[in-house]
Amino acid sequence: MKVSELGEFGLIELLAKIAGQSKDKSVLIGIGDDAACWRTEACAQLATSDSLIQDVHFALSTTTWRELGWKALAVNLSDIAAMGGLPQYALVSLGLPGDIEVASVAELYEGMAELARLFEVSIVGGDSVDAPVVMLSLAVVGRAQKTQSVLTRSAAAPGDRIAVTGYLGASAAGLAMLKKGLELYEKDKETAATLREAHLKPYPRVVEGQAMARHGVKAAIDLSDGLVSDLSKLCKASGVGARLFTSQIPVHPMVRGSFGDDSIKLALSGGEDYELLFTAQPEVIYKVMEAVPCPVTVIGEIVAEPKMVKVIDEHGNEVKLEKEGWEHFAGGGG
Amino acid sequence: MKVSELGEFGLIELLAKIAGQSKDKSVLIGIGDDAACWRTEACAQLATSDSLIQDVHFALSTTTWRELGWKALAVNLSDIAAMGGLPQYALVSLGLPGDIEVASVAELYEGMAELARLFEVSIVGGDSVDAPVVMLSLAVVGRAQKTQSVLTRSAAAPGDRIAVTGYLGASAAGLAMLKKGLELYEKDKETAATLREAHLKPYPRVVEGQAMARHGVKAAIDLSDGLVSDLSKLCKASGVGARLFTSQIPVHPMVRGSFGDDSIKLALSGGEDYELLFTAQPEVIYKVMEAVPCPVTVIGEIVAEPKMVKVIDEHGNEVKLEKEGWEHFAGGGG
Numbered sequence: 001m002k003v004s005e006l007g008e009f010g011l012i013e014l015l016a017k018i019a020g021q022s023k024d025k026s027v028l029i030g031i032g033d034d035a036a037c038w039r040t041e042a043c044a045q046l047a048t049s050d051s052l053i054q055d056v057h058f059a060l061s062t063t064t065w066r067e068l069g070w071k072a073l074a075v076n077l078s079d080i081a082a083m084g085g086l087p088q089y090a091l092v093s094l095g096l097p098g099d100i101e102v103a104s105v106a107e108l109y110e111g112m113a114e115l116a117r118l119f120e121v122s123i124v125g126g127d128s129v130d131a132p133v134v135m136l137s138l139a140v141v142g143r144a145q146k147t148q149s150v151l152t153r154s155a156a157a158p159g160d161r162i163a164v165t166g167y168l169g170a171s172a173a174g175l176a177m178l179k180k181g182l183e184l185y186e187k188d189k190e191t192a193a194t195l196r197e198a199h200l201k202p203y204p205r206v207v208e209g210q211a212m213a214r215h216g217v218k219a220a221i222d223l224s225d226g227l228v229s230d231l232s233k234l235c236k237a238s239g240v241g242a243r244l245f246t247s248q249i250p251v252h253p254m255v256r257g258s259f260g261d262d263s264i265k266l267a268l269s270g271g272e273d274y275e276l277l278f279t280a281q282p283e284v285i286y287k288v289m290e291a292v293p294c295p296v297t298v299i300g301e302i303v304a305e306p307k308m309v310k311v312i313d314e315h316g317n318e319v320k321l322e323k324e325g326w327e328h329f330a331g332g333g334g
Numbered sequence: 335m336k337v338s339e340l341g342e343f344g345l346i347e348l349l350a351k352i353a354g355q356s357k358d359k360s361v362l363i364g365i366g367d368d369a370a371c372w373r374t375e376a377c378a379q380l381a382t383s384d385s386l387i388q389d390v391h392f393a394l395s396t397t398t399w400r401e402l403g404w405k406a407l408a409v410n411l412s413d414i415a416a417m418g419g420l421p422q423y424a425l426v427s428l429g430l431p432g433d434i435e436v437a438s439v440a441e442l443y444e445g446m447a448e449l450a451r452l453f454e455v456s457i458v459g460g461d462s463v464d465a466p467v468v469m470l471s472l473a474v475v476g477r478a479q480k481t482q483s484v485l486t487r488s489a490a491a492p493g494d495r496i497a498v499t500g501y502l503g504a505s506a507a508g509l510a511m512l513k514k515g516l517e518l519y520e521k522d523k524e525t526a527a528t529l530r531e532a533h534l535k536p537y538p539r540v541v542e543g544q545a546m547a548r549h550g551v552k553a554a555i556d557l558s559d560g561l562v563s564d565l566s567k568l569c570k571a572s573g574v575g576a577r578l579f580t581s582q583i584p585v586h587p588m589v590r591g592s593f594g595d596d597s598i599k600l601a602l603s604g605g606e607d608y609e610l611l612f613t614a615q616p617e618v619i620y621k622v623m624e625a626v627p628c629p630v631t632v633i634g635e636i637v638a639e640p641k642m643v644k645v646i647d648e649h650g651n652e653v654k655l656e657k658e659g660w661e662h663f664a665g666g667g668g
């Protein structure tokens with residue numbers, strides 16, 4: 001059955017069922033009224049919104065609907081994670097062409113609901129409208145552990161070390177593989193599958209962000225546009241500069257294996273790894289390393305010279321990057 | 335300058351300036367970080383999201399950018415109003431083709447900021463992405479006055495009277511005029527301008543919704559899809575039925591003047607008036623009438639027979655409606 005045959009109200013009922021009744025007792029009103037309602041204690045609340053648009057952020061030829069639902073929520077959870085917060089409630093605005101199969105939209109919601117359950121996020125509302133292409137616009141509301149523990153882009157200070165969670169470059173490598181055609185990577189199916197998943201089903205560092213906040217980290221950003229691009233934003237917001245050492249960048253081992261010399265570029269400029277970059281004094285970084293389940297690697301340092309991100313290679317020479325990362329609308333300038 | 339020339343980050347900086355620094359001291363972090371952050375007291379929080387898509391919800395040939403920005407926020411404030419709540423924070427996800435003029439996007443934001451200032455709503459975040467058509471997806475978070483005073487769709491009870499704020503049919507009449515071409519209405523420019531504005535710049539009933547909650551109203555919905563359609567949703571959610579009396583419907587006087595016999599249809603089935611429909615005992619409705627600045631009219635009653643909305647004409651006969659209102663994806667079924 002097509003979405004146009006089921007109609008808006010039938011679709012909302014179906015999606016509400018998949019999203020499920022919230023087990024969170026603070027939720028007073030979920031999907032189906034004019035607005036969602038939940039009970040909150042006095043706290044510092046966090047909120048973010050982010051959209052995925054067909055043929056800009058994803059292609060239906062290379063992603064499953066389930067992965068798409070997962071990713072749309074994941075990129076928003078990643079923003080809450082980058083503030084050191086706990087994501088709690090999600091609102092989903094869906095734009096859909098009328099000829100999309102209802103079963104596809106159900107899968108999309110299942111992917112979203114799967115990730116929501118993992119982090120105990122309640123899908124409490126949203127709307128669905130007719131649109132020329134598939135668009136997912138999500139808003140996620142959460143809370144900080146304490147007001148003073150919120151991680152910001154503007155709190156980096158000279159002398160801080162720069163660290164990242166996980167490995168870099170895998171998402172951009174997966175995208176490159178998808179664009180060329182995965183059949184080219186038949187020889188190593190495991191690598192192809194891993195890098196594909198890194199791009200299509202990123203895992204938000206929610207637990208890690210909270211550990212950072214708890215252990216005294218003050219500055220963080222999630223890596224959506226690319227390492228150098230996102231670090232530049234953090235530097236600009238903090239009025240500081242940064243030095244990155246390419247030899248220390250944790251390039252994903254499978255990227256190194258498959259992309260050789262290009263792998264460092266993918267790690268520096270490729271977007272959508274959704275790892276967290278944070279800055280702190282070394283002793284704070286060590287505490288975070290001990291507290292989180294994923295690798296944490298020191299990759300550089302914050303300097304006073306404002307707004308400059310210098311990338312230094314293994315010989316101590318500065319590397320010039322052609323393109324810092326991914327920016328929307330960047331056909332002409334940017 | 336085109337959006338593609340300015341680039342995403344330049345655009346965000348510009349829009350942040352137009353949105354302005356929030357005067358709300360509870361806002362700790364506004365536009366420019368991974369997520370917005372505000373301090374909240376213990377309360378019942380409300381949240382809603384709603385999207386407007388080019389050529390589905392609006393045409394750039396008939397709306398100004400400023401009106402479009404206003405309306406995108408207004409429809410979300412209307413949802414918070416329908417819960418009897420106070421809107422506080424807005425997140426704006428913009429999808430824009432790269433060839434849109436930056437000046438146009440600035441106007442759009444000015445329209446949004448104008449309405450936000452009026453109701454002391456802080457625009458605290460969002461994102462902007464490349465898209466094939468203009469799409470505005472907003473999320474608004476607010477709060478109820480008290481947990482027990484939230485207005486819901488599910489609280490209507492047999493014996494309640496049904497009332498609406500303001501006048502009905504003006505938005506649908508404005509849309510009909512815009513579709514036919516406003517030049518046809520040269521004879522009465524004031525009517526044309528009023529009805530056009532009713533469609534393009536609806537005024538959310540935020541003050542009225544709060545007065546309802548304060549005076550003991552329990553059930554409400556905002557009129558976005560059409561009077562009969564929205565009343566049907568309220569009846570379904572409450573497990574009740576309703577009788578509407580056409581002779582009591584407050585058809586907008588200018589609609590009556592310009593559309594004659596069709597005007598009652600526009601009032602019953604036309605969408606997007608963004609008035610509030612609520613149900614309560616007569617004495618509660620009288621209190622609301624005295625408390626709010628706009629007209630409040632009793633138009634029918636809630637009955638026990640579930641899920642049926644009967645429309646009764648001035649002779650006591652039931653009127654059959656061809657189409658209850660506006661539903662998305664309703665090309666085929668729905």
